[in-house]
Amino acid sequence: xxxxxxxxxxxxxxxxxxxxxxxxxxxxxxxxxxxxxxxxxxxxxxxxxxxxxxxxxxxxxxxxxxxxxxxxxxxxxxxxxxxxxxxxxxxxxxxxxxxxxxxxxxxxxxxxxxxxxxxxxxxxxxxxxxxxxxxxxxxxxxxxxxxxxxxxxxxxxxxxxxxxxxxxxxxxxxxxxxxxxxxxxxxxxxxxxxxxxxxxxxxxxxxxxxxxxxxxxxxxxxxxxxxxxxxxxxxxxxxxxxxxxxxxxxxxxxxxxxxxxxxxxxxxxxxxxxxxxxxxxxxxxxxxxxxxxxxxxxxxxxxxxxxxxxxxxxxxxxxxxxxxxxxxxxxxxxxxxxxxxxxxxxxxxxxxxxxxxxxxxxxxxxxxxxxxxxxxxxxxxxxxxxxxxxxxxxxxxxxxxxxxxxxxxxxxxxxxxxxxxxxxxxxxxxxxxxxxxxxxxxxxxxxxxxxxxxxxxxxxxxxxxxxxxxxxxxxxxxxxxxxxxxxxxxxxxxxxxxxxxxxxxxxxxxxxxxxxxxxxxxxxxxxxxxxxxxxxxxxxxxxxxxxxxxxxxxxxxxxxxxxxxxxxxxxxxxxxxxxxxx
Amino acid sequence: xxxxxxxxxxxxxxxxxxxxxxxxxxxxxxxxxxxxxxxxxxxxxxxxxxxxxxxxxxxxxxxxxxxxxxxxxxxxxxxxxxxxxxxxxxxxxxxxxxxxxxxxxxxxxxxxxxxxxxx
Numbered sequence: 001x002x003x004x005x006x007x008x009x010x011x012x013x014x015x016x017x018x019x020x021x022x023x024x025x026x027x028x029x030x031x032x033x034x035x036x037x038x039x040x041x042x043x044x045x046x047x048x049x050x051x052x053x054x055x056x057x058x059x060x061x062x063x064x065x066x067x068x069x070x071x072x073x074x075x076x077x078x079x080x081x082x083x084x085x086x087x088x089x090x091x092x093x094x095x096x097x098x099x100x101x102x103x104x105x106x107x108x109x110x111x112x113x114x115x116x117x118x119x120x121x122x123x124x125x126x127x128x129x130x131x132x133x134x135x136x137x138x139x140x141x142x143x144x145x146x147x148x149x150x151x152x153x154x155x156x157x158x159x160x161x162x163x164x165x166x167x168x169x170x171x172x173x174x175x176x177x178x179x180x181x182x183x184x185x186x187x188x189x190x191x192x193x194x195x196x197x198x199x200x201x202x203x204x205x206x207x208x209x210x211x212x213x214x215x216x217x218x219x220x221x222x223x224x225x226x227x228x229x230x231x232x233x234x235x236x237x238x239x240x241x242x243x244x245x246x247x248x249x250x251x252x253x254x255x256x257x258x259x260x261x262x263x264x265x266x267x268x269x270x271x272x273x274x275x276x277x278x279x280x281x282x283x284x285x286x287x288x289x290x291x292x293x294x295x296x297x298x299x300x301x302x303x304x305x306x307x308x309x310x311x312x313x314x315x316x317x318x319x320x321x322x323x324x325x326x327x328x329x330x331x332x333x334x335x336x337x338x339x340x341x342x343x344x345x346x347x348x349x350x351x352x353x354x355x356x357x358x359x360x361x362x363x364x365x366x367x368x369x370x371x372x373x374x375x376x377x378x379x380x381x382x383x384x385x386x387x388x389x390x391x392x393x394x395x396x397x398x399x400x401x402x403x404x405x406x407x408x409x410x411x412x413x414x415x416x417x418x419x420x421x422x423x424x425x426x427x428x429x430x431x432x433x434x435x436x437x438x439x440x441x442x443x444x445x446x447x448x449x450x451x452x453x454x455x456x457x458x459x460x461x462x463x464x465x466x467x468x469x470x471x472x473x474x475x476x477x478x479x480x481x482x483x484x485x486x487x488x489x490x491x492x493x494x495x496x497x498x499x500x501x502x503x504x505x506x507x508x509x510x511x512x513x514x515x516x517x518x519x520x521x522x523x524x525x526x527x528x529x530x531x532x533x534x535x536x537x538x539x540x541x542x543x544x545x546x547x548x549x550x551x552x553x554x555x556x557x558x559x560x561x562x563x564x565x566x567x568x569x570x571x572x573x574x575x576x577x578x579x580x581x582x
Numbered sequence: 583x584x585x586x587x588x589x590x591x592x593x594x595x596x597x598x599x600x601x602x603x604x605x606x607x608x609x610x611x612x613x614x615x616x617x618x619x620x621x622x623x624x625x626x627x628x629x630x631x632x633x634x635x636x637x638x639x640x641x642x643x644x645x646x647x648x649x650x651x652x653x654x655x656x657x658x659x660x661x662x663x664x665x666x667x668x669x670x671x672x673x674x675x676x677x678x679x680x681x682x683x684x685x686x687x688x689x690x691x692x693x694x695x696x697x698x699x700x701x
Contacts, residue, residue: 358662359662360662362662362683362684362685363591363594363662363684365684365685366591366594366662366684366685366686367591367593367594367597368685369685369686369687370593370594370597370598370601370685370688371593371597373597373601373688374597374600374601374604377601377604377605378604381604402685406683406684406685410683
């Protein structure tokens with residue numbers, strides 16, 4: 001809290017006074033808030049909008065880039081897969097066209113054909129010739145399948161109808177996943193025969209799927225139209241099991257979908273039906289992984305936004321505070337100026353009033369003086385009246401009272417006179433005595449002891465006597481307020497260095513705390529608000545000292561009294577010379 | 583020494599004149615400029631003590647007129663203090679040494695008159 005307090009700008013505590021000459025023109029807190037909000041809004045709103053748009057655009061472009069890339073990968077792979085099957089189909093077509101059925105039925109012949117196929121294309125495991133009744137006539141391969149009857153099997157019917165058949169992957173008698181390609185050839189006798197070849201699925205996987213770059217988390221596999229996995233999948237089921245994803249709808253071209261997998265994680269699925277086969281190529285990628293570059297861009301964007309917002313807010317706060325502080329200070333100066341003006345006006349009025357009163361009193365006083373003087377003269381000149389000591393004593397007392405009154409009026413007049421005059425040669429001794437003359441009675445009543453110590457080497461110097469008088473009056477008044485009855489006040493004047501004089505007003509009053517010292521010359525700062533202090537006395541004193549080209553310092557400790565030191569130049573300050581010239 | 587006292591306060595002027603005569607100083611008094619001028623025509627005076635503020639005519643104006651009539655007449659001014667400006671102007675006009683503030687001590691006044699006459 002203390003930290004916040006210390007950061008709080010001065011104007012924050014600025015109380016709103018809505019009436020009177022010291023009225024505040026501005027609600028500074030509201031001004032600050034308004035300035036801060038407007039500036040921040042103007043700077044932040046476009047930034048946030050642009051960033052959001054950029055965020056969306058970048059996200060979209062990265063997403064579409066990913067979809068495009070997946071789609072391209074699927075297309076290429078589909079082409080490779082289709083080519084794989086087309087190549088082998090073509091080879092088998094070539095064989096049944098090129099060789100006669102008799103040739104192929106020869107074991108040795110078929111064996112050499114199988115060798116050639118293995119060498120030339122790879123993936124062929126065995127080869128058989130089946131007659132139109134579905135009986136395998138010749139077979140070359142690992143197993144003894146000669147004479148096996150296929151007539152009831154579905155594929156045999158299909159190949160009879162369409163001339164070619166590519167089977168799903170199955171385990172078969174060998175318990176190894178494989179698929180079968182069968183081609184039919186009609187023979188002139190009206191009958192037909194079928195060449196049937198088994199392909200290892202491994203070759204297909206190695207040639208087509210393994211070559212794919214699907215990344216560490218990606219998954220590429222083939223399913224049949226029923227959703228049975230034809231090649232192993234990394235994370236969507238084992239070979240010949242049902243896939244954990246729905247079977248995508250038929251579409252003649254490559255398609256990319258966004259789905260959720262069984263763990264409800266978003267995935268990107270690219271697929272393509274491979275023409276003339278029962279296969280669907282699928283490439284599945286975890287969206288999370290493929291969006292990694294986006295994540296990086298996103299975090300950069302977020303950091304950029306956060307940093308920008310922070311900077312904008314800091315700058316806005318700084319600028320608003322600076323500007324409002326300027327207004328605050330200007331307003332403070334305005335109020336002080338108004339107050340000073342009022343004060344000096346008031347002092348001038350008091351001066352005029354005092355002069356008038358003194359003048360009016362002086363005349364009757366002079367009459368009393370003369371009358372009493374005459375009475376005295378008469379008593380003295382007439383010998384027989386001379387022993388009336390009581391009466392002469394009374395007259396003496398009248399005369400001395402008149403003298404006292406005359407001193408008061410003359411002092412009043414003198415004081416008032418100095419209100420008007422600007423620069424004149426000043427005897428510090430006299431000024432201090434004049435000031436104390438006014439405060440003397442109060443000091444007496446409260447039994448305050450006042451000591452004045454003015455060094456002899458202080459010459460008369462040119463300054464504004466009225467202002468100097470007021471500075472001293474304020475300081476002495478201030479000290480009196482701080483002193484409890486019976487306290488003491490020292491006024492010391494001494495030359496400080498060449499051309500300067502120090503006037504020190506030192507009291508043994510209640511003193512003040514460090515934090516109070518910092519603010520003591522601030523306008524409206526007062527520790528005497530309860531007893532009617534305006535908080536302007538010392539700020540005006542400060543202003544007056546400045547006007548005389550001087551400096552004022554204060555040293556104090558709570559409970560240990562306070563020492564005010566006013567340093568004034570003995571040489572004519574330029575400003576004062578100007579005034580005098582004017 | 584013959585003294586002409588001019589003050590708008592009748593009581594003051596008359597009492598002061600009486601006190602001076604007790605001290606064997608011949609003094610006449612007037613409360614206005616016209617009376618003073620008339621007195622000056624009737625008698626000759628060595629010194630005039632003038633209040634700065636008298637009705638219809640200022641002490642300094644009166645001084646000028648008296649001076650025309652009696653070029654040897656010396657002057658002392660008394661003031662009850664007006665404004666600061668008036669005091670300043672008065673001091674300048676009369677010369678600070680011839681300028682007394684009311685109420686005036688009779689001994690001070692006599693001493694001042696002697697000083698002025700001997701100077």
